[in-house]
Amino acid sequence: MAAGTRRQQEMRKALREMAPRIPMLDAGAVLDLALAGHLRHLPVSIAVWQALASHVRHSHTDYDALLDEGYDRDAARFFVAGAMDAILADWGCARRIGTDTDAD
Template structure:
């Protein structure tokens, strides 16, 4: 994970600060999401947070299953916020997702 553009370097630095204990597999997936074109207009820290919450929500919780079971987006997010925050805490993150979960 060395080299790259200034944005990539800034993103890696922000990732190490935000998630000091994130497993490499998850770090790579989060960086790929954060560097995606649709997040390019955002500052690295915001793009990284959005990518992190999206990755954790879809890969580490039952969010997609809840949607498939007929829960609406807001209800599904409400039910997984505790699981998301537990993962973030395990990764050394000092931020939490709120109950009114954003993106």
């Protein structure tokens, strides 16, 4: 029997399918983000994607440093999109950031 609510189980499954090679430490952080209250109203796949993109952006790129240097959000996102795509590819994720700026 798997632990957690049905939504938590669905999120774990969606993340395994979306990014099958994500490191366990990162997977836990993404799932924590995906379970945040402000994402509760979203379908599981969208909540997991937004949490995954946000985690990669904030934890694996210079995004926050760019914001601290005075870049606006859109410019900072533009500059880290390639690095984000590389990380997602390493984790086996078929989806890419490209010009997608909806995930935070």
